[in-house]
Amino acid sequence: MKEQFEVIEIENQTMKLKVNRSSGCHSCEARSGCGTGILANYFEQYTLFNKPLQSGATVGDFITLEISSNELFYRAFQLYMLPLLALFAGGMLGNMLYPALEGVQILLAFVGFFASLLLTKYFVK
Numbered sequence: 001m002k003e004q005f006e007v008i009e010i011e012n013q014t015m016k017l018k019v020n021r022s023s024g025c026h027s028c029e030a031r032s033g034c035g036t037g038i039l040a041n042y043f044e045q046y047t048l049f050n051k052p053l054q055s056g057a058t059v060g061d062f063i064t065l066e067i068s069s070n071e072l073f074y075r076a077f078q079l080y081m082l083p084l085l086a087l088f089a090g091g092m093l094g095n096m097l098y099p100a101l102e103g104v105q106i107l108l109a110f111v112g113f114f115a116s117l118l119l120t121k122y123f124v125k
Contacts, residue, residue: 002066013053017063020046078120086116 009016057063067075090112094105 001069001072002064005063005065007057007059007061007063008048010053010057010059014050015053015057015063016048016050018046018048078123082120083113083116087113090115 003019005017005019007015008018051065054063087109091105091109093112094101094108097108098104
């Protein structure tokens with residue numbers, strides 16, 4: 001997968017890149033009834049992030065970055081499946097430790113979910 005990014009700022013050997021989200025939601029006929037299409041209206045249409053400075057890059061340049069399909073699949077698994085699996089694991093742990101306390105089981109499920117989100121944020125760069 002290739003995407004074009006615009007260099008909007010350079011500071012301390014780091015480039016701040018901006019990418020416009022290329023989503024089919026704006027041209028899809030089902031966007032009014034689709035959750036993704038509805039949510040797309042409430043968020044900005046671009047993303048900013050930092051990358052190490054490439055030689056010769058200046059503000060206003062467009063840079064093409066590529067990610068392999070294996071890496072994309074692995075990152076999608078980390079972002080979507082791990083929190084879901086942690087939710088179930090937390091609930092199962094709560095069921096094993098406190099079989100009679102449903103509230104504690106639910107609490108541990110959410111603790112697992114949010115802990116996996118924090119870990120994912122820390123490890124996925």
